[in-house]
Amino acid sequence: MSDTVTMKGKPLTYSAAETDPAVPRHAGSAVAVGPSGSKPQKKLSRRNIVLYGVLILAALYYLLPLYVMVITSVKGMPEIRLGNIFSPPVEVTFAPWVKAWSEACTGLNCDGLSRGFLNSVQILVPSVILSIIIASVNGYALANWKFKGGEVFFTILIVGAFIPYQVMIYPIVILLREVGLYGSLTGLIIVHTIFGMPILTLLFRNYFASMPEELFKAARVDGAGFWQIYFRIMLPMSLPIFVVAIILQVTGIWNDFLFGVIFTKPDLYPMTVQLNNIVNSTQGVIEYNVNMAATILTGLVPLCVYFVSGKLFVRGIAAGAVKG
Amino acid sequence: MAVTARPARWHRNLSAKIAAIPMIATALVVFVGGTAWTVVYSFTNSKLLPREKFVGLDQYERLWGSAKWLISIQNLAIYGAFSLVFALVVGFLLAALLDQKIRFEDTFRTIFLYPFALSFIVTGLAWQWILNPDFGIQAVVRGMGFESFTFDPLYNPDIVIYGVLIAGLWHETGLIMCLMLAGLRGIDEDIWKAARVDGIPMWKTYLYIVIPMMRGIFVTAVVLIASGIIKVYDLIVAQTGGGPGISSEVPAKYVYDAMFLSQNLGQGFAASTMMLLSVIIVVVPWAYLEFGGKARRV
Numbered sequence: 225m226s227d228t229v230t231m232k233g234k235p236l237t238y239s240a241a242e243t244d245p246a247v248p249r250h251a252g253s254a255v256a257v258g259p260s261g262s263k264p265q266k267k268l269s270r271r272n273i274v275l276y277g278v279l280i281l282a283a284l285y286y287l288l289p290l291y292v293m294v295i296t297s298v299k300g301m302p303e304i305r306l307g308n309i310f311s312p313p314v315e316v317t318f319a320p321w322v323k324a325w326s327e328a329c330t331g332l333n334c335d336g337l338s339r340g341f342l343n344s345v346q347i348l349v350p351s352v353i354l355s356i357i358i359a360s361v362n363g364y365a366l367a368n369w370k371f372k373g374g375e376v377f378f379t380i381l382i383v384g385a386f387i388p389y390q391v392m393i394y395p396i397v398i399l400l401r402e403v404g405l406y407g408s409l410t411g412l413i414i415v416h417t418i419f420g421m422p423i424l425t426l427l428f429r430n431y432f433a434s435m436p437e438e439l440f441k442a443a444r445v446d447g448a449g450f451w452q453i454y455f456r457i458m459l460p461m462s463l464p465i466f467v468v469a470i471i472l473q474v475t476g477i478w479n480d481f482l483f484g485v486i487f488t489k490p491d492l493y494p495m496t497v498q499l500n501n502i503v504n505s506t507q508g509v510i511e512y513n514v515n516m517a518a519t520i521l522t523g524l525v526p527l528c529v530y531f532v533s534g535k536l537f538v539r540g541i542a543a544g545a546v547k548g
Numbered sequence: 549m550a551v552t553a554r555p556a557r558w559h560r561n562l563s564a565k566i567a568a569i570p571m572i573a574t575a576l577v578v579f580v581g582g583t584a585w586t587v588v589y590s591f592t593n594s595k596l597l598p599r600e601k602f603v604g605l606d607q608y609e610r611l612w613g614s615a616k617w618l619i620s621i622q623n624l625a626i627y628g629a630f631s632l633v634f635a636l637v638v639g640f641l642l643a644a645l646l647d648q649k650i651r652f653e654d655t656f657r658t659i660f661l662y663p664f665a666l667s668f669i670v671t672g673l674a675w676q677w678i679l680n681p682d683f684g685i686q687a688v689v690r691g692m693g694f695e696s697f698t699f700d701p702l703y704n705p706d707i708v709i710y711g712v713l714i715a716g717l718w719h720e721t722g723l724i725m726c727l728m729l730a731g732l733r734g735i736d737e738d739i740w741k742a743a744r745v746d747g748i749p750m751w752k753t754y755l756y757i758v759i760p761m762m763r764g765i766f767v768t769a770v771v772l773i774a775s776g777i778i779k780v781y782d783l784i785v786a787q788t789g790g791g792p793g794i795s796s797e798v799p800a801k802y803v804y805d806a807m808f809l810s811q812n813l814g815q816g817f818a819a820s821t822m823m824l825l826s827v828i829i830v831v832v833p834w835a836y837l838e839f840g841g842k843a844r845r846v
Contacts, residue, residue: 279645283659289674289718290662296677308688309678361567369564377568377575384579386831388778390803390820394589394813395582398598418574425571450563479667481782482800486808496669500786503673516677523670530665531658538661538726 297321297517304512320513324521328514330501331490337518339491340498344478344525346409347494351416352473356466359421363428364454368440378425385422393486400487412487412494416477424469431465432458468540471533475526495522583824590817598813607818617819620797623709627716627798628777634717635773636766639724644754646725647732657729661722668719672786675715676702702788705795712787712796719783720776724769731765732758767838774830778823799823 292309297320299313307314326336333339366374396415397406405411435458443453484494493501499522503515530537593603611617642660646653663671678684681700689697701711735758743753759766781800788796790805799819807816 275645275648275650279642279650279656282642283656286659286663286718286722289671289678292678293674304683308691309683310688358570362571365564365567369561371561371564371568374564374568377572380575380579381571384575384583386775386827387579387583388800388820388823388827390800390816391586391824392578392582393820394598394807394816395585396578399577417570418578421571421574450561450567475665479669481667481669481785482804486804496667496782499673500669503676504786504789512677512683515673519670519673523666526665526667527662530662534658537665538657 293516293520297324297513297520299513301511301513320511320517321521323511324502324514324518328502328518329508330493330498330505333491337495337498337502337521340493340495341521343409343488343492343498344495347412347416347484348474348477351413351420351477352470354413355417355420355424355473356469358417359424359469360428360459360462360466361454362421362425363430364432364458365450366425366429367432368453368458369450378429381422381425389419389482397486406487407489407492409488409492412483412492415483415487416480419483420473420476423472427465427469427472428462431462435461464536467533467536471529471537472540474529475537478525586817587821587824590814590821592814592817594813594817596811596813603814607814608822611815611818611822614815616794616797617799617802619794620799620802623796624777624780624798626709627713627780628774630710630713631716631720631777632770632773634713635721635724636769638717638721639769640728640759642721642725643728643732646729657726660725663719664722666719668782669786671715671719672712672783672788675711675718676787679711679714703792705792708788708792708796712783715787716780716783720773724773727765727769727772728762731762735761767834771831771834775827778827 295311295313296304296309298316298318299307300315300317300319303314324336325338327334328336365371366378396418400406400411400414405414439457440453443457448456478494479496480494481496481500484497488494488497499518502518533540589598590607591602591604592599593601593606646656650656679686679700679702681687681703686697686699689699701707701714739757739761740753743757748757779800780798781804784790784796784798784801790797790801799822803816803820803823806812806819
């Protein structure tokens with residue numbers, strides 16, 4: 225590696241034009257960006273054909289399931305039985321969506337996924353709020369108010385994030401049963417808060433630690449206390465990291481299946497669990513279109529979060545991934 | 549600095565300590581306490597309820613004598629090995645392609661990453677439908693005239709785990725690609741220039757210069773994929789339910805079934821302890837390599 229580094233910068237000017245960090249040159253935005261549109265004749269080179277060909281093929285593989293789900297969900301059952309799952313619908317019907325939302329049966333309940341949706345919302349909102357409040361205060365205490373033993377507990381927390389959930393599930397069942405919360409939404413909310421803690425605490429701790437220390441010191445000199453600094457200085461300055469945390473938690477908690485199936489009762493099952501019960505139920509005629517409509521409905525919330533948040537989503541998982 | 553000497557030590561930073569109570573409770577009660585509890589009770593013959601009748605390694609002997617567990621382990625090994633290799637290779641290739649200063653980079657990235665936002669249940673059900681032999685790929689290819697074409701991974705015990713693998717990779721490669729892309733963007737442009745001036749072919753530059761420089765990213769990706777592999781549960785439940793028969797069982801499902809379906813807590817505890825052990829075997833050497841020698845900074 226070192227021998228290549230020694231050569232750096234020798235003939236810089238030679239390749240500067242093509243290695244310029246390409247400003248995204250979208251069609252139509254030919255406003256004066258300088259002469260950046262070099263060598264247009266190379267656009268259809270063999271290299272580009274291969275490059276885009278591979279990328280488009282890969283994109284098709286990734287899009288295929290979504291496409292199949294959507295078109296299946298708007299076909300009628302006769303058409304599904306006779307036709308090809310990849311062919312577009314001849315006749316578009318939204319009846320499967322209505323049925324999936326309000327009529328599909330799981331066990332004795334026949335009120336569709338709407339029940340699971342409401343349960344998931346009732347689980348999601350308090351879990352996200354509670355876990356973020358606790359983790360942000362925690363991270364703040366760890367980053368700015370170093371106290372004896374703090375790092376030790378934090379290390380345990382991070383190491384704990386690697387322990388498979390299965391190892392800790394049953395003791396939590398017992399604890400929740402002892403306090404009468406097993407099988408209730410409150411119990412599940414506590415579980416989500418606990419297991420969201422390592423990654424969120426890490427996220428907030430690192431963020432607060434990266435803020436200029438003078439800020440904190442100045443506030444201390446002015447006599448501000450723990451909570452005052454948190455609410456009046458740290459909180460207003462850390463909006464982006466809160467958004468990242470919210471994205472992380474909303475998708476994570478909405479997509480959870482394991483905790484939902486263990487810590488709630490059938491009436492309170494979150495959407496993912498109910499979806500699985502609807503689709504994989506062995507009774508009755510299988511209605512593939514209803515199943516696919518139900519599947520899309522369940523995936524809709526995280527998908528919306530994903531498409532709306534864009535770069536922040538990437539940042540969230542990168543923050544979670546790189547350090548976790 | 550700001551914290552001048554206070555009279556008593558214990559209530560120094562008292563607010564911070566109070567604020568940290570949830571973290572301390574979680575760390576001690578759930579992570580340490582819960583884990584220890586499960587390990588201890590894996591040596592008992594608990595059935596429907598945990599009891600303190602210790603039977604030594606009985607549960608472990610029974611575990612390793614159970615066909616379902618052996619299949620679970622085998623599936624996890626196959627799924628894990630392929631998942632690791634394919635996710636790394638495909639993730640890196642996609643990232644390298646996206647890094648060629650192409651148009652519509654954002655669009656491609658959005659497409660590659662969206663499966664990661666979906667739950668494993670949704671992923672599993674979508675692929676269950678596509679791989680359905682009566683309607684999915686097999687039926688379509690047969691409809692085109694290849695009557696003897698067979699592609700029914702979810703109904704063939706020998707290859708069912710590969711059917712799950714297709715879905716698993718669909719879900720996770722986007723994430724790995726994102727990590728790799730961030731790593732590639734962190735490589736100094738001058739290195740590329742120097743390599744080009746020296747006339748080193750692009751693939752060689754990647755293989756011998758860029759990839760070694762991205763060691764940290766690769767380690768992160770491996771840890772990430774590995775910790776995901778051990779947790780595989782929802783995907784199996786949604787896509788195959790462990791079937792056909794018990795041919796696509798995995799350890800996480802074994803634990804759940806033992807604890808909550810077959811009232812066999814001891815087996816569940818023993819199996820989950822084995823899962824813990826496997827994580828320790830993977831994580832401890834890594835943590836030692838990463839944080840052991842150098843001054844530790846988390």
